[in-house]
Amino acid sequence: MMQNLFARREFTGYHMVAVMTLFFGTIISVNLLMAWYANTSWSGLVVKNSYVASQEFNGKLEEARRQEALGWKADIDMTGKGISLFLHDGAGKPLEVLAIEAKAFHRKAAATGVPVTLSGAGGAWSSAQEFVPGLWRIEVDATLADGQRFEKTYELTLK
Numbered sequence: 001m002m003q004n005l006f007a008r009r010e011f012t013g014y015h016m017v018a019v020m021t022l023f024f025g026t027i028i029s030v031n032l033l034m035a036w037y038a039n040t041s042w043s044g045l046v047v048k049n050s051y052v053a054s055q056e057f058n059g060k061l062e063e064a065r066r067q068e069a070l071g072w073k074a075d076i077d078m079t080g081k082g083i084s085l086f087l088h089d090g091a092g093k094p095l096e097v098l099a100i101e102a103k104a105f106h107r108k109a110a111a112t113g114v115p116v117t118l119s120g121a122g123g124a125w126s127s128a129q130e131f132v133p134g135l136w137r138i139e140v141d142a143t144l145a146d147g148q149r150f151e152k153t154y155e156l157t158l159k
Contacts, residue, residue: 041107067150074140078156080131083116087123087142087150094123096145102127107135133158 047053071090076083083102087095103113116138118125135157142150 063151067152070148072150074150074152074154076138076140076154076156078131078136078138078158080133080158082127082129082131083118083138084127085118085120085125085140087125095142095150096122097125097142097150098145100125100140100142102141103139104131105137105139106132107137113139131158 072095073088073090075086075088077085083104085100085102087097089095100118102116102118104116105113114129116127116129118127120126135155138154138156140150140152140154144150
């Protein structure tokens, strides 16, 4: 005769070990997967001290509005072999730049930026540094001939 498939069996210590192993194994596996995704994605860190940044926010916002009203623009292009940058006014006339600094931040090392050495004159600047593929944040800070500053941050994806 056929045995009853739903007959009661005794719940032993081995069953409890199996249940606990499956339970905690699932939790640990999900935590490891989430940690891996968090480590391989954009960190989101833009400033080191959010309180100080909040105190400076209104001044930076006013400066950005002033710069926007001037109509200055920057055309930026990034390849694996460098960055090219063209700074111009609203009419397309090159801005006379005395000094320019740039810093590149890769998504995996957002806290530490790589200084970008730009060479050129007037409004046309370029760098010959090599960059790895990924999401980059480029911060440009230029001092113009009349003493004004041009500051802009760009997010670029290099494939």
